[in-house]
Amino acid sequence: MNATRAEIARPDRQAGRSRSGPTPPDGQDAQSRRKGPRRRRNEALPLLLPALLPVALFSMFPLVQGIYLGFTDSRAGLDQVTHFTGLENYRDLLDNGLFWESFRIGLVWAFSVTILQFVASLGLALLLNQDLRLRWLARTLALVPWAMPPVVIAIMWRMMFNPNSGPINSWVRGLGFSGDFNLLGDFNTALPAVIVVGVWVGMPQTTITLLAGLQSMDSSMHEAAEVDGAGALRRLVHVTLPSLRPIIAAITSLDFIWNFNQFALVYVLTRGGPGGETMLPMLFSYNEAFRYGHYGMAAAMGNVMVLIIVAMLFFYLRNRLRENA
């Protein structure tokens, strides 16, 4: 997010400069303005239109409509008439225990996965930043989940967790427990098991982003700290992490959003089971919309999800900014 903020800020500044009226800051700028900013903008529009039109039609418009649906009683069916119902969906949601349970599960999932992803990826990024043998292998392996269809990843982990032929089951038995362990099918272990898979899936983006941050770090601070006698752990806590802070804030925010909105992985792993124990909000609202046909209610859930994400990000990033100040 930090990188993008800088990207966004740049053209803004330039636009501001050319808008700043008849006082030319330097010769080059005056020259480029003589061509006329209006003409240049007209030239850009036909280039941009083929990309903007489909996005507006099939992405922005449906999104606005989807947000609106959350305030209606829209249902599937041929002769259904949709009425605007205001906040009624949200009042119904307040009484819907299953929905809140799904949200609790969604938050436990998103927080656990994001935090574990961060810790695991930071460790790996620190190792990849060292001159170790087999570094290339770890780096390639860390990226592979990115290239795999989420459906295949879920199928693969179902095999790992398989109660009969899965290796995890036989490891558990090897620890002295007896019987078959269906970790994905057990009330107590389903959510932790799914979280492990979530961490595995999210390693690529987080590791590469953190590694990029490490590699762009100024090494002189590190060396100075080392000369002053700071050990590896203290250097990590007092030098490395503070200077990575903007990157950490950006990637953990994005990870949280992606995790909270996760669907395909858990859909294939457990379908939200057993007994709704892994029913993430996305799965809940998918069922509501496309199994039961309650479009309005499902969209209302989507709106609540957006509110929760925005609220979380607000508190998280506000604290970050304060720490920086």
Add this chain to the structure above:
Amino acid sequence: MSVRAHPTRTRSLQYVALAGYLIFLGFPLLWMLSTAFKSSQELADITPRLIPSDPILDNFGDAIDRADLVHAGANSLQVALATTVLVIAMTLPAAYGLVRYKTWLRPVTLSWILIGQVFPVILVAIPLFLILDQFSLTDSLVGLTIVHAVYALPFGLWMLQGYITAIPRDVEEAGAVDGAGRLRILVSIILPLLRPGVVATALFTFIASWNEFFFALVLIQDPDKYTLPRTLVRFVGASDQVQLGPLAAGALLATLPSLVFFLLIQRRLTAGLLSGAVKG
């Protein structure tokens, strides 16, 4: 600290940690690979082994027949290729426009990419389903292609504009001085320089479409038009213990194209991300 007094101990601890990561990241992949070569008798064995005792190839043929992988693969290929062509055709001019003409659209586009992440797809999926239904584009590979293209577009745009930014303006201006027109400059100067960027963006788009599941689930009901991920999920539902081998084989086959493409662009992708992330 004692760590500095024992540099070799630190090193070996690092290798232990690295080995841990290699196992965590690599073992599930090896396991799926090995399952694909195991017979149903071996899969029923109570003590599973990583190396199949009697590796067989039957699972691959089984998967292709039973899960109708060829047909689903053809559907996936059709959608992914069309999506890629559409995305490149739409983003190439737009990325150039965004970089060379500093309009207000640039910050708007870049913020849309970020803001778009916050909204769960369910909000878009319901109206999109209703809209496409009106044009008889549900249960249609054309409809799915349109949706994939629109959703891959913002990121493709972002990738391409990064590559265009890297082309110095002087190159273009030199062309202009030599009397080349705008179109001429674009086709004979910019495009050749941009080829690596276009290839990377195209492969990335292909992978995204090939792997996509949610919209394929929502928009396609007719098994005849299932894409690979959709077909595999149906196969999961139908599979019992005996079918694990074919399932692993099918999953492996479905991953191969995107994995190969990914390995092709891996270096460039990480390099791009590495340089992109440090700009701030």
